[in-house]
Amino acid sequence: MPDCDVLVIGAGPAGCGAARLLAAWGHRVIVVDRPADEARALAESIPPSARKVLGALGMLTAIEDAGFPPWQGTLVWWSPVTPDAEPRAESFPAGVTGYQVVRRVFDRTLRALAVESGATLVRGLARDVVVPGVGPAGPGRDTPHAVVAADGGTRTVSASFVLDCSGRAGVVARQGLRRAESSHHTVALVGVWRPHDDSAATRAAWPPGDTRTLVAAAADGWAWSVPTPAGTRYVTAMVDPKRTALARGRASREVYLEALAGIRPLQPLLRPATLERGPWGADAALYSADRFAGPGYLLVGDAGCFIDPLSSFGVKKALASGWLAAIVTHTALVRPALRDEALAFFERRERQVYASARAQAAAFAGEAAADSGHPFWLVRAGATDDPAFDDDVDAATLGRDREVVAAFEDLRRRPSVRFRTGTATRVGPRAAVRGREIVMDDHLFLPAWPGGVRYLRGVDLVSLVRLAPAHADVGDLIEAFAREHGPVALPDFLGALATLVAKGGLAYE
Numbered sequence: 001m002p003d004c005d006v007l008v009i010g011a012g013p014a015g016c017g018a019a020r021l022l023a024a025w026g027h028r029v030i031v032v033d034r035p036a037d038e039a040r041a042l043a044e045s046i047p048p049s050a051r052k053v054l055g056a057l058g059m060l061t062a063i064e065d066a067g068f069p070p071w072q073g074t075l076v077w078w079s080p081v082t083p084d085a086e087p088r089a090e091s092f093p094a095g096v097t098g099y100q101v102v103r104r105v106f107d108r109t110l111r112a113l114a115v116e117s118g119a120t121l122v123r124g125l126a127r128d129v130v131v132p133g134v135g136p137a138g139p140g141r142d143t144p145h146a147v148v149a150a151d152g153g154t155r156t157v158s159a160s161f162v163l164d165c166s167g168r169a170g171v172v173a174r175q176g177l178r179r180a181e182s183s184h185h186t187v188a189l190v191g192v193w194r195p196h197d198d199s200a201a202t203r204a205a206w207p208p209g210d211t212r213t214l215v216a217a218a219a220d221g222w223a224w225s226v227p228t229p230a231g232t233r234y235v236t237a238m239v240d241p242k243r244t245a246l247a248r249g250r251a252s253r254e255v256y257l258e259a260l261a262g263i264r265p266l267q268p269l270l271r272p273a274t275l276e277r278g279p280w281g282a283d284a285a286l287y288s289a290d291r292f293a294g295p296g297y298l299l300v301g302d303a304g305c306f307i308d309p310l311s312s313f314g315v316k317k318a319l320a321s322g323w324l325a326a327i328v329t330h331t332a333l334v335r336p337a338l339r340d341e342a343l344a345f346f347e348r349r350e351r352q353v354y355a356s357a358r359a360q361a362a363a364f365a366g367e368a369a370a371d372s373g374h375p376f377w378l379v380r381a382g383a384t385d386d387p388a389f390d391d392d393v394d395a396a397t398l399g400r401d402r403e404v405v406a407a408f409e410d411l412r413r414r415p416s417v418r419f420r421t422g423t424a425t426r427v428g429p430r431a432a433v434r435g436r437e438i439v440m441d442d443h444l445f446l447p448a449w450p451g452g453v454r455y456l457r458g459v460d461l462v463s464l465v466r467l468a469p470a471h472a473d474v475g476d477l478i479e480a481f482a483r484e485h486g487p488v489a490l491p492d493f494l495g496a497l498a499t500l501v502a503k504g505g506l507a508y509e
Helices: 013-024 050-056 060-065 103-116 200-205 252-261 264-270 314-334 336-372 375-381 395-399 402-413 461-470 474-485 490-502
Strands: 004-009 029-033 043-046 073-077 088-091 098-102 120-123 125-130 145-150 153-164 178-180 187-195 213-218 221-227 233-239 273-283 287-289 297-299 419-421 426-434 437-446 449-453 506-508
Touching: 004 013, 004 125, 004 145, 004 314, 013 029, 013 103, 013 314, 029 103, 029 145, 029 153, 043 103, 043 221, 043 314, 050 060, 050 314, 060 103, 098 103, 103 120, 120 145, 153 314, 187 252, 213 264, 221 252, 221 264, 233 252, 233 264, 252 264, 252 273, 287 336, 297 314, 297 336, 314 336, 314 437, 336 375, 336 426, 336 437, 395 402, 395 490, 402 490, 419 461, 426 449, 437 461, 461 474, 461 490, 461 506, 474 490, 490 506
Parallel strands: 004 029, 004 153, 029 120, 073 213, 153 297
Antiparallel strands: 043 098, 073 088, 125 145, 145 153, 178 287, 187 233, 187 273, 213 221, 221 233, 419 506, 426 437, 437 449
16 A cells, blocks of 8 residues: 555645645645755745635635735836836736735745645655656556655655656656757846835835836846835846856856846836845746656646746646646546546646746737847747647637627627527537546537637536527527526626637527
8 A cells, every 4th residue: 555645746836735635635645845945935926816726725814814915016117128118007906916925935834734734744855756657667667656855864655646746846747758948048036135224215216015016128138026024125137048148157146237237127126225135046947748647647836837937827827736736636546437537637737828828928028029129039929839729718819809709799789599509519528627526527519619618708608509599589598598507697698609609609590
């Protein structure tokens, strides 16, 4: 019998999230946490949308109670050729904020929550990790296990499942699974700044209570600044080591200060301040994986893929990956017949997240490239190493789709309707999340959605396709739908109906 059901390697957001749920669901979980250099912890902004994930992980109340400063929004200077222009203020809806966190404090809170659920935390190092089908020994590795060095000794820990949540270290991912981004390389140089004094001039540059993130671009890089409760700001400069003096062996402090000097919008912040700690470097090169899942293992969070910090969704991505990893692992352990479908679902979702983040970062880079024409931005704007993964429907994109808009207007003009099912419409099973398990659920398959889709803005498309041919009045159709699924917002319902017409799921008689 294995020593535990699940061996989690790494106690960051992904590892703690997965461990908390799996332990709460009755599994024997061991978390191996490699002691980190807390003096070099990062400060990061976590978006308001992460609240939903934190709630699903049972972590939201503890994070709220921890007293992290609110992320109130972002000031953005994104044109390298007009750095003196007024910044673009990106705010959240009224009453909505995210969190500004120093990772050593944030991660400490998450570790306590994992232990609270019953996970065993081991402060040590996992090495010689063996999982089925990975590494030089290949298929012969049939029992997941690792050698854990802790408390001055070593022991072998076996498990039914290994979750590689070790981030960039990638204790499983580096065994032939990881694929480096080929187009460019980025290094983050991080320093902690503190204002000189409490003068009026300094308060103008460091407004008390202002917890916004600052983001600014230069022709050959960019930087961002995150405030802390201690009255300091972490200021991170993103540079290409091949295009800076780092490649010529100059000290990182010189390169850091030189990079910040080229980012003019941040000068009012830095002039009345002192570099209190740092800088230190952190590799920010992008990577993904050829495989994210296999019998007995998952690559979770940054172990599987690292997204560009331009997205500001790194921590949320790790939390969401940990949540899904827990569901997939639980399914594989309690319903072995669904193991392969569950692993394939995790694989699809992780690829989709990476592709979406890459597209978003490339769009940001494209704005800067259009202004500066600098190679730093050009290679980032055109990088498409990972293929697009269109497994889900993006409601925002459909809202701009000309065919969908035209179908919506046509639907509004019709006094009555008579639908029939589209000739290419097919309903069939596909893996989906239901509660704490992966299940096979009916999805709608169309040429426009070969991967299948079930919901659009909360509207069950499978049910809508089934009900629509039986009703000649949209009002009657909405009532019939509501009887089965509860009330639905009219714009969402009409949008889903118009989308089905535009994409061939439904046709008019």
